[in-house]
Amino acid sequence: MRADTRSKLLAIVALSLVTPAALPAAESEVAIVSPPPESFFEIVRERDREPAREFYAKYASAGGLPVVAAEEVADEALTRTVEIVEHMLAGRPDVLQKMVENQMYLIIIGKNQVYTDMPENRHVRNKEYMNERVRGTGGKPTSFGEENLLCLALDRYDDESIAVHEFCHTIDGTLRSLDSEWRDRVRSVYRSVLDQGKYQGAYAGSNPGEYWAEIAQSYFDCNRVNNWNHGPVGTREDLRAYDPEGYQLVHTTFNLTPENDWRYTYLQKHPVVIDPPEKFDINPYYTKFSWAREFTVLGRQAPDAALLKANDTIRKLFAYRHDILKALITDDVRLVVLGAGETLSDLPEWPLLEQAGLLPDARQAKYSPDAKLVVVPAEQVAVDPASLDASGNPVIALMMDAAYQITASRPVDPDWENRGRDVQQYELNVERLDERFGKKVSETRSAAVADGKWSGTPAAGSDADYFIAGVLAYFDAGGAALTPTGARQPILDRAALRDYDPGLYELVHETMAYEGRQDWKFQAGQQ
Numbered sequence: 001m002r003a004d005t006r007s008k009l010l011a012i013v014a015l016s017l018v019t020p021a022a023l024p025a026a027e028s029e030v031a032i033v034s035p036p037p038e039s040f041f042e043i044v045r046e047r048d049r050e051p052a053r054e055f056y057a058k059y060a061s062a063g064g065l066p067v068v069a070a071e072e073v074a075d076e077a078l079t080r081t082v083e084i085v086e087h088m089l090a091g092r093p094d095v096l097q098k099m100v101e102n103q104m105y106l107i108i109i110g111k112n113q114v115y116t117d118m119p120e121n122r123h124v125r126n127k128e129y130m131n132e133r134v135r136g137t138g139g140k141p142t143s144f145g146e147e148n149l150l151c152l153a154l155d156r157y158d159d160e161s162i163a164v165h166e167f168c169h170t171i172d173g174t175l176r177s178l179d180s181e182w183r184d185r186v187r188s189v190y191r192s193v194l195d196q197g198k199y200q201g202a203y204a205g206s207n208p209g210e211y212w213a214e215i216a217q218s219y220f221d222c223n224r225v226n227n228w229n230h231g232p233v234g235t236r237e238d239l240r241a242y243d244p245e246g247y248q249l250v251h252t253t254f255n256l257t258p259e260n261d262w263r264y265t266y267l268q269k270h271p272v273v274i275d276p277p278e279k280f281d282i283n284p285y286y287t288k289f290s291w292a293r294e295f296t297v298l299g300r301q302a303p304d305a306a307l308l309k310a311n312d313t314i315r316k317l318f319a320y321r322h323d324i325l326k327a328l329i330t331d332d333v334r335l336v337v338l339g340a341g342e343t344l345s346d347l348p349e350w351p352l353l354e355q356a357g358l359l360p361d362a363r364q365a366k367y368s369p370d371a372k373l374v375v376v377p378a379e380q381v382a383v384d385p386a387s388l389d390a391s392g393n394p395v396i397a398l399m400m401d402a403a404y405q406i407t408a409s410r411p412v413d414p415d416w417e418n419r420g421r422d423v424q425q426y427e428l429n430v431e432r433l434d435e436r437f438g439k440k441v442s443e444t445r446s447a448a449v450a451d452g453k454w455s456g457t458p459a460a461g462s463d464a465d466y467f468i469a470g471v472l473a474y475f476d477a478g479g480a481a482l483t484p485t486g487a488r489q490p491i492l493d494r495a496a497l498r499d500y501d502p503g504l505y506e507l508v509h510e511t512m513a514y515e516g517r518q519d520w521k522f523q524a525g526q527q
Contacts, residue, residue: 068105
């Protein structure tokens with residue numbers, strides 16, 4: 001039963017924590033989790049002290065540095081935090097001691113809690129924005145998300161360690177009080193690498209503090225790569241090759257030796273397939289669930305591999321346009337992968353699909369505002385798109401169709417450019433898709449059709465199909481149906497698209513935001 005996944009995972013955590021080789025030389029036991037002592041509450045800011053007494057029920061010590069959480073948080077999250085802290089600072093006991101002297105402490109945000117549930121954060125302004133963005137912060141107190149610490153399935157940051165990142169901010173602040181030259185040293189390296197044109201568009205390039213936290217994450221092998229605010233630097237080897245100055249800064253600062261060197265390891269590989277979580281209220285027909293950057297992928301008879309391939313395709317497709325994927329998530333769109341024996345009439349949403357005019361024995365469905373479902377057949381998810389009689393890979397085609405329907409006709413938001421600081425990271429440096437985008441697609445298609453292009457293909461039928469054809473070809477995911485009348489070849493890939501319809505190529509290239517970014521093209525085969 002898939003529900004066993006959590007218990008097995010926690011067993012792995014416990015085993016890793018009691019293995020002597022996994023700990024610094026001075027440590028050989030799992031940290032003890034107990035109720036917080038009175039001495040802990042004495043270091044909490046006075047206005048937060050009584051709420052903290054009512055909230056925090058668990059406590060562990062990382063060399064004297066308190067780690068606390070509510071009763072609902074798993075003990076393993078606290079012991080995992082202690083492990084991370086002790087490993088990272090194994091070569092800098094002075095930094096750990098200074099944190100203790102500064103009365104620093106760490107808090108864990110439970111997997112079912114939000115940032116503003118924490119007593120210290122209950123007064124922050126714009127709670128909705130903060131809870132959407134934040135699953136951890138540096139400073140006092142430093143916070144981490146339970147789901148990220150334990151690598152649980154429902155972790156929006158499942159391919160990086162927020163604990164390492166946020167704790168590096170706290171290390172940064174502590175080093176400023178220990179070393180008068182520290183701030184200037186970081187700034188000097190930061191300016192040097194930016195002058196070399198590195199980290200353009202990446203979070204590491206935003207300011208010296210984030211630069212330090214990001215490169216330290218990479219040094220410990222736990223940074224996210226190739227998304228809306230990350231480049232290709234995710235591991236120590238990546239950092240050494242891409243940013244030797246940054247590598248040297250981190251290497252010398254942590255002062256780790258071959259005997260106590262450490263790299264972060266994930267407790268399980270993501271993405272995963274699990275039982276549908278209760279909190280999503282998913283129809284019991286579906287027995288399989290996978291999370292693609294917070295987008296829901298469902299199945300019943302489809303093999304796990306097909307759900308994982310669909311998940312991976314969605315992640316890569318929207319790597320630099322999470323704002324578009326977020327529009328689908330907000331609309332509660334879900335993707336269903338059908339197994340070999342399933343048809344649309346088997347699905348609990350069939351009455352809505354039937355109303356949309358679909359046939360009961362069909363195995364594919366476009367998004368509709370009522371059903372809010374995209375359905376693809378498992379056998380087509382990972383095959384070479386060129387072998388399909390359709391326009392191409394169904395995951396890409398139908399996800400982009402849903403995205404087009406939801407975004408291309410929505411009105412312009414007059415307040416979009418006047419949100420001040422309340423802008424999510426994935427909304428930076430991209431243009432919101434709305435009716436202006438729909439108009440641009442329509443104009444580009446009209447020019448192409450007037451020039452005799454796309455005759456005999458779905459792309460000639462509608463603005464949506466035209467844009468979808470461009471996206472399919474751009475990501476080398478086009479199928480046999482994209483063979484225009486009189487064309488020398490089918491428009492299956494990026495090179496063919498650029499040659500055949502430069503206007504559509506430029507529109508897709510701009511929209512999907514791949515300029516200057518790590519490239520991706522669809523590849524057949526399982527993830």
